Amino acid sequence: MLDPEGHVTSWNAGAERIKGFGADEIIGKHFSSFYTDEDRTAGVPTNALETARREGKYEAEGWRVRKDGTRFWASVVIDAIKDETGELVGFAKITRDMTEKRASQQALLEAERRFRILVQGVTDYAIFMLDPEGQVANWNAGAQRIKGYAPDEIVGEHFSRFYTEEDREAGVPFRALETARETGRYEAEGWRVRKDGTRFWASVVIDAIKDDAGDIVGFAKVTRDMTEKRETQLRLEESREQLFRSQKMEALGQLTGGLAHDFNNLLTAILGAADLGLRSLGDPERLQRMLDGIRNSAQRGAGITKQLLAFARAQQLETKTIDLRAFLNDVTTLLRPSVRSNIDLVIEMSDHVWSIDSDPGALELALLNLAFNARDAMSEGGTLKISATNELLNGAPDGLRGEHVALRVTDTGEGMRPETMERVFEPFFTTKAYGEGTGLGLSQVFGFAKQSGGALTVESEVGKGSTFTIYLPVSKGMAGATFNGQPHKHGRVLVVEDDVLVAEFAAGMLSELGFDPTVTHSAKEALERLSGEQRPALIFSDIVMPGGISGLELARKVRQRFPELPILLTTGYSEQVAGAHGFPILQKPYELSSLADALSKLLKQEIAAA
Ligand SMILES: Nc1ncnc2c1ncn2[C@@H]1O[C@H](COP(=O)(O)OP(=O)(O)O)[C@@H](O)[C@H]1O
Ligand SMILES: [Mg+2]
Numbered sequence: 001m002l003d004p005e006g007h008v009t010s011w012n013a014g015a016e017r018i019k020g021f022g023a024d025e026i027i028g029k030h031f032s033s034f035y036t037d038e039d040r041t042a043g044v045p046t047n048a049l050e051t052a053r054r055e056g057k058y059e060a061e062g063w064r065v066r067k068d069g070t071r072f073w074a075s076v077v078i079d080a081i082k083d084e085t086g087e088l089v090g091f092a093k094i095t096r097d098m099t100e101k102r103a104s105q106q107a108l109l110e111a112e113r114r115f116r117i118l119v120q121g122v123t124d125y126a127i128f129m130l131d132p133e134g135q136v137a138n139w140n141a142g143a144q145r146i147k148g149y150a151p152d153e154i155v156g157e158h159f160s161r162f163y164t165e166e167d168r169e170a171g172v173p174f175r176a177l178e179t180a181r182e183t184g185r186y187e188a189e190g191w192r193v194r195k196d197g198t199r200f201w202a203s204v205v206i207d208a209i210k211d212d213a214g215d216i217v218g219f220a221k222v223t224r225d226m227t228e229k230r231e232t233q234l235r236l237e238e239s240r241e242q243l244f245r246s247q248k249m250e251a252l253g254q255l256t257g258g259l260a261h262d263f264n265n266l267l268t269a270i271l272g273a274a275d276l277g278l279r280s281l282g283d284p285e286r287l288q289r290m291l292d293g294i295r296n297s298a299q300r301g302a303g304i305t306k307q308l309l310a311f312a313r314a315q316q317l318e319t320k321t322i323d324l325r326a327f328l329n330d331v332t333t334l335l336r337p338s339v340r341s342n343i344d345l346v347i348e349m350s351d352h353v354w355s356i357d358s359d360p361g362a363l364e365l366a367l368l369n370l371a372f373n374a375r376d377a378m379s380e381g382g383t384l385k386i387s388a389t390n391e392l393l394n395g396a397p398d399g400l401r402g403e404h405v406a407l408r409v410t411d412t413g414e415g416m417r418p419e420t421m422e423r424v425f426e427p428f429f430t431t432k433a434y435g436e437g438t439g440l441g442l443s444q445v446f447g448f449a450k451q452s453g454g455a456l457t458v459e460s461e462v463g464k465g466s467t468f469t470i471y472l473p474v475s476k477g478m479a480g481a482t483f484n485g486q487p488h489k490h491g492r493v494l495v496v497e498d499d500v501l502v503a504e505f506a507a508g509m510l511s512e513l514g515f516d517p518t519v520t521h522s523a524k525e526a527l528e529r530l531s532g533e534q535r536p537a538l539i540f541s542d543i544v545m546p547g548g549i550s551g552l553e554l555a556r557k558v559r560q561r562f563p564e565l566p567i568l569l570t571t572g573y574s575e576q577v578a579g580a581h582g583f584p585i586l587q588k589p590y591e592l593s594s595l596a597d598a599l600s601k602l603l604k605q606e607i608a609a610a
Helices: 013-019 037-041 044-055 099-121 141-147 165-169 172-183 227-278 284-313 324-338 360-376 418-423 441-451 500-512 523-532 551-561 574-578 592-603
Strands: 057-065 071-082 088-097 125-130 185-193 199-210 216-225 320-322 343-349 356-358 382-394 401-411 455-461 465-473 492-496 516-520 538-542 567-571 585-587
Touching: 013 088, 037 044, 044 057, 044 071, 044 088, 071 099, 125 141, 141 216, 165 172, 172 185, 172 199, 172 216, 199 227, 227 284, 227 324, 227 360, 227 441, 284 324, 320 360, 324 343, 324 360, 324 382, 356 360, 356 465, 360 382, 360 401, 360 441, 360 465, 382 465, 441 455, 441 465, 492 500, 492 523, 500 516, 500 538, 500 592, 516 523, 523 538, 523 551, 538 551, 538 592, 551 567, 567 592, 585 592
Parallel strands: 343 382, 492 516, 492 538, 538 567, 567 585
Antiparallel strands: 057 071, 071 088, 125 216, 185 199, 199 216, 320 356, 382 401, 401 465, 455 465
């Protein structure tokens, strides 16, 4: 309590604790001693009492001084106390120490200020807020840089103006906010428009901002200008295509050199046989032999031309499932004429080498590149061996794991010194004379292997030849192919058929066709197997089965979980054949040939009885 002049008349324990004076030290002293010198000089304490006297109450926050001279931030309330006649008898003064509260408030403000400065100053990202309707609420330096608007031009405008007209008409901005509202976040890439009307490729994230009650109070929008990144990527793809094309031209050049020679030989043989034939008109047996010779030579020529055309035509890079046996045969046909006669060309391949998913044009080019190098390394002759083997990798090379096919090109030529070997994959690295090498062959092979999710390795020793190996992952359709066990070249089939006899019969036919059948008698059992063990190459299921899940439902479930796993359904009811909803279906009763046809179509490879 203060008396009407402002002298302390009573003092509680809280006052002692906060201000440090004991009651005996302070009672009778003027309350202005709690104020700072500046405040006293400015007349703050006098004003406070004046106000309380006039208005009955005074409230303020400010610095006050403790007995020991330290300051604290105080919240002060002074009430005027009057007696029943209205005469002022003194003041009740309540002071609270707010130092800590003020400090945390200040810290929060400071953090907010720093954060604002940080966001404001970011120039690589446009970061701004939208109100719940999509109007721009604030704008940072990045937004200004990327989109071209100054804050006062854009705050309050609707964010849809950043979209292209087509997108606006299609309702894209509206859907973006809806998505963010419903799921909390929207992410997309697309064209956006700058203030000057130019477009840029943007990566956009919109986050919904909710208050404690879960109501949306606005959106945070972060936009990045990806134009450059996108262009770099496009250029990279373009240059890869270019490398592929120029490499192909080079390979074609090499091939036609050998082929011209080969064709010359074929034509010589044809002309010779024709000549001899003309002279043997009287000797039907001899004539027959000559005509046969002519036909054989012409057929060989036709075969080579066909390969060459196929190779020249494959312009686009596209992935297909490749059966390596047939594929390597074709490559060899193409290659053989370009390999000098002092080189033995050997192909080694197991009967059960797995299929791979790859771009045939690029793979062919890669093998030709390796073979040309091998040939060039054997000027004195030797053996060029191309082999394909199934390999189970375990972290090497290059961290590869699981089932892979290793394609090896081995020569018995000059080999390489370690310094050369280190650099062979570099683009433009060549040890060949000008005009004989471009140094791009192995770059193509390396790029191809990497892009296919595989690897390329080299082993070599001077004078002992070299081996290049392309590792390629097994075809997705073959995953779970049998390894070293009973070999089945087309992989495992999960048969689902409730009738035991029919199941056995189906399994028998599938074995006949080179598959490894696993029989289950219900969809439920099939699903259990699918989640447990390695995935089969194919599912072959009856539609009508007693109890629980039908074959059609099974097919739908499988497609959802393993979209790449091929499914063939079968039924004896013709009305179901029509209602198979996009799943291939084989009508019962079927026989070996119709089963083989259906499977060939489904797996896009030749399936025939062994
Ligand atoms: N089988 C091989 N035996 C020896 N050296 C090889 C072999 N394959 C590649 N090289 C070396 O690697 C270099 C680069 O090969 P490549 O990229 O195909 O370009 P180029 O064949 O045009 O020189 C060759 O110049 C050669 O020195
Ligand atoms: Mg080369």
